Amino acid sequence: MAYIPPHKRNSNGAERPLPTPDKLAPLFKSNVNVRSKSNDKWNSMLIYADRAISKWWAVGLDDDTQFPSSVNLELISLETIEHKIGEKRLALMNSGLATGSEVKWDLPKSPWVYIAENVLEDLIASFDNMRKEMESPKLEELKPNLVARVGKVLFHRSPSVNLESLRENLTTKMLKNWKRSFYTNVPVSYTEKIVNEVVPNIGVDFESEKDMYQVKLADSTTPDSTLLCKCSVKADGKLQLYKVELIQLRNMVVDISIPNKNLDLRLMLNMKRVVTTQTDDEMQSIRNLIDSAITDPDVKGGLRWPLEKTSSGKYNVVGAWHVRAKAYKNQSLRFKVRHADRFDFRTSIGEASWEISLRLKKLVSKLKEETVAVGSVSEMLEENMKFIYHNFLSCESFLT
Numbered sequence: 529m530a531y532i533p534p535h536k537r538n539s540n541g542a543e544r545p546l547p548t549p550d551k552l553a554p555l556f557k558s559n560v561n562v563r564s565k566s567n568d569k570w571n572s573m574l575i576y577a578d579r580a581i582s583k584w585w586a587v588g589l590d591d592d593t594q595f596p597s598s599v600n601l602e603l604i605s606l607e608t609i610e611h612k613i614g615e616k617r618l619a620l621m622n623s624g625l626a627t628g629s630e631v632k633w634d635l636p637k638s639p640w641v642y643i644a645e646n647v648l649e650d651l652i653a654s655f656d657n658m659r660k661e662m663e664s665p666k667l668e669e670l671k672p673n674l675v676a677r678v679g680k681v682l683f684h685r686s687p688s689v690n691l692e693s694l695r696e697n698l699t700t701k702m703l704k705n706w707k708r709s710f711y712t713n714v715p716v717s718y719t720e721k722i723v724n725e726v727v728p729n730i731g732v733d734f735e736s737e738k739d740m741y742q743v744k745l746a747d748s749t750t751p752d753s754t755l756l757c758k759c760s761v762k763a764d765g766k767l768q769l770y771k772v773e774l775i776q777l778r779n780m781v782v783d784i785s786i787p788n789k790n791l792d793l794r795l796m797l798n799m800k801r802v803v804t805t806q807t808d809d810e811m812q813s814i815r816n817l818i819d820s821a822i823t824d825p826d827v828k829g830g831l832r833w834p835l836e837k838t839s840s841g842k843y844n845v846v847g848a849w850h851v852r853a854k855a856y857k858n859q860s861l862r863f864k865v866r867h868a869d870r871f872d873f874r875t876s877i878g879e880a881s882w883e884i885s886l887r888l889k890k891l892v893s894k895l896k897e898e899t900v901a902v903g904s905v906s907e908m909l910e911e912n913m914k915f916i917y918h919n920f921l922s923c924e925s926f927l928t
Contacts, residue, residue, distance in 0.1 A: 575752065577779045577799070579657055581650050584681065584708055586620070586700050586785040587639045593699045598624045599787045600695050601703075604682060604927050606711065617682035617709070618691075619927055622787045632788070639786065640913035647782055647795060647913075648906050654780035654797050655895045661799065668774060671800040672896070676886040676912075678920050679712040680927055681783045681792045710783055710794045711927075713881035718923045719865050722884060723854065726919050732856040732863070741767055741831060743818060744775075744847030754846065755803065759818060767831075769818045774801040791921045813841030821848075828878030829871030838873070846873050860890040861912065884920065888912050 576582070589595065602621045635642075655672065662670045684707040685691070694702065727734075745755040754775045759767040780797035806814070820837040823830060830850030838845040853866035863886040871878035891908050894901070 575754075575775050575777055576781075577657070577661075577777050580778055581654055581780045581782070583650065583781075584704065584783040584785070585646060586787060587642050587646075588635060588786055588788045589700070593701050595620070595698045595700070595787065598622050599698065601683070601691065601698060603691075604680075606927075615684075617711075618685050619680050619682055619711075620785050620787050621927070625788075625790055625925055638914070639788075640917045641910060643784060643793070643913045643917075644906060644910035648902075648909060650780055650782065651795075651797065651909070652895070652900065652902065652905065655900075658779050658797065658799060659896075669802040669804055671802070672892055673776070673796075673798045673800050674888040674892050674895075675796045675798060676888065676916055677710065677712055677794045677796070678791045678884050678916075678923075679710050679714060679794065681785050681794075682709050682711050684708060708783060710792075712883045712885075713879070714791070714884060714923060715926045716882050718926075719882045719884065722920070723865055727856060730858075730915070730919055732858045735855040735857045735862065737852075737854050739852050741821075741823070742847075742849040742851060743767075743821065743831065743845060744849075745814065745817065745843040746846045748842045748844065755814070755843070757814060757818060759821075761823065765823055767818050767821050767823070769815060772803045772806070772814065774803060776800055786921060789921045790923045790925050793916065793921065809841060810843075813843050816840040817843060817845055827871070828869065828880075830869055831871075847871065848873070860888070860908075861915075862887045862889055886916060886920070 586595070599620055599622050601618050603616045604619045605616060651674075658672055662672070683703060686706070739761065741759045741761070743757040743759065745757060747753045747755065756773045756775055757769055758771040758773070759769050762768045777799040778796060779799060780795070782795045784793045784795070786792050817833075817838070817840050820833050820840075821831045822833065824832050829848030831848040833845060848871050850869040851866055853864045855862060855864050857863075863884065866883050866885075867880065868883060869878070869880040891905065891912060894905055894908055
């Protein structure tokens, strides 16, 4: 009987002074959430640094804790999440956004100023910790990345919480310690607007367009280690391996709800880890798996493997992505508009999504300087947040 891969089977399926260096260390120690890796069932392959910072807060409120009456916490129906997690998520929704992409609020300071002020201390402290990691001997090449993603913060409600009573007095204090995830799948109409209307007016140049595949491999000798194999496609349709990385290490994740707009913001400081020390046997095992892959547009993730060809040596295929992306850049940042078709072999669940992410490369260069000028970092961070706020957070309502 011919082998049918799982993804082809039928299924039912107020102004503050800038921080000074002497204040950053104790501030860092008191504010971090210590986690070695994510325990979020939504993505079990996320890896966090031992002293990673993970926070959520809302911007654009008259009061630091109280939401306006037009903002409510609503149940969101997303088929992929419900299939994988078995429950619905909650999102902050503003009834005033029903006929537009933004509600004008009279606030004491601009939202991008508020974002920059609240992120600055954690960013500098996290990068200082990352710098120490980069200076120590490692078996891989380490590269820091500061990434902004647009999407929607989703909250994971505790069964003991009564939603109706929560809505009557909704505050940020209630939501602060809830588990959450960040939903990055945006409407295709939004990505078209970015490419056709925003790009021509924001001073960026087209850089490249790529059609590539990513194969995720689990290492049986190191359970927490997942390799990301990046591949192009040769003329004969077979994959060509060009880079092997470890899953990025998250040092800081700040989720920011922006209830006067339809999109929220996630800022992440990650460590990109390019593997450079595989043995010949390890590389041969990896190449065996890549060479066995068959491109197939009819399966989720775009790749399938023949029977008994999903493992080689100590490696097993645990995920496949087909990514088509356009990249744009200017002197300060680089951003991508991409379509990602994913499949997780461990859960037999896949999804396809349109996503936008921005890499703040000039800000990272400033943070990498031997002596960090906090004032310059603050100013650059505020400029980046203003750029993103004005150009990337306006979208029609897309979650119901």
